[in-house]
Amino acid sequence: MKKLFAFLVLACTFSVQAAPAQSTPLPVADCTTQVPFGMLSSPKQNTTVICRRAYILEYDNKAKIPAWVSYVLTPDHSTGCVVRSNGFAADESLPPEYRSTPKDYAKSGYDIGHQANDGDMSWDVEVELNSFILSNMAPQLPGFNRGIWKRLEDQTRAWAKNRNHPLLVYVGPVYNIKQDKIIGNGVVVPDAFYKIITDLITHEVIVTEFKHEPSKADLSTFITSRAQVQKDTGIVFPLPKDAQFSTAMWPSKTKSVRASKDSVCSLN
Numbered sequence: 001m002k003k004l005f006a007f008l009v010l011a012c013t014f015s016v017q018a019a020p021a022q023s024t025p026l027p028v029a030d031c032t033t034q035v036p037f038g039m040l041s042s043p044k045q046n047t048t049v050i051c052r053r054a055y056i057l058e059y060d061n062k063a064k065i066p067a068w069v070s071y072v073l074t075p076d077h078s079t080g081c082v083v084r085s086n087g088f089a090a091d092e093s094l095p096p097e098y099r100s101t102p103k104d105y106a107k108s109g110y111d112i113g114h115q116a117n118d119g120d121m122s123w124d125v126e127v128e129l130n131s132f133i134l135s136n137m138a139p140q141l142p143g144f145n146r147g148i149w150k151r152l153e154d155q156t157r158a159w160a161k162n163r164n165h166p167l168l169v170y171v172g173p174v175y176n177i178k179q180d181k182i183i184g185n186g187v188v189v190p191d192a193f194y195k196i197i198t199d200l201i202t203h204e205v206i207v208t209e210f211k212h213e214p215s216k217a218d219l220s221t222f223i224t225s226r227a228q229v230q231k232d233t234g235i236v237f238p239l240p241k242d243a244q245f246s247t248a249m250w251p252s253k254t255k256s257v258r259a260s261k262d263s264v265c266s267l268n
Helices: 002-017 028-034 125-130 142-163 226-233 254-266
Strands: 047-051 056-060 065-073 111-114 137-140 167-174 192-199 204-211
Touching: 028 047, 028 056, 028 065, 065 137, 065 142, 111 142, 137 142, 142 167, 142 192, 142 204, 142 254, 167 226, 192 226, 204 226
Parallel strands: none
Antiparallel strands: 047 056, 056 065, 065 167, 111 137, 167 192, 192 204
């Protein structure tokens, strides 16, 4: 009996500690809802398009960061309750020579920076874990990642909730593999980051580009044009034909979103 009890305890211990299996990417055709105006067009030569349940991206195999990530954030998904896992993991769907790993970032001085961020993906356990796969990451300075960039992430969820409209989000880095700094085993450190947000009901669009540095400036400071981001990245970003480009940040109440999240999650 004692041996059986010890075996059961040991088995339970291993079941708790075992890491969840990484979900296999879906066929690209399954991600059409994440690119409602068509696929983005990138000039990068050696890339892999990866479709997962809540986002699609084009991964630069040489730079070991995504060229772009696209996903739709719905009002309901803006107040997800899944606890942050911090389950950073190399993308097992990529050949080993193309993967970035947590080791590449260790002691580099850079955060492993989400592109499709955890807060937007916290409405489902599998989706949240997928957000931590490193093909969705790029090196970001802590003062940038946890500062101005996080402010925009929080603001985006507030827009989705307050407007009660789904938002299309294009996000990614601005980089030059021949010029930019490298960390770890060949991971490129971007010079800047962009985010293009489209209200799928009104077709209003906010285009932003941020120099990769900490900033306390108002978010509206970083509004730019689609043409500028396309020039800086070489990527063509498809938008609705009647797109209305905003010259100021949309109004919202971030505190009401936090309260809504607290209320929703307390009931679960």
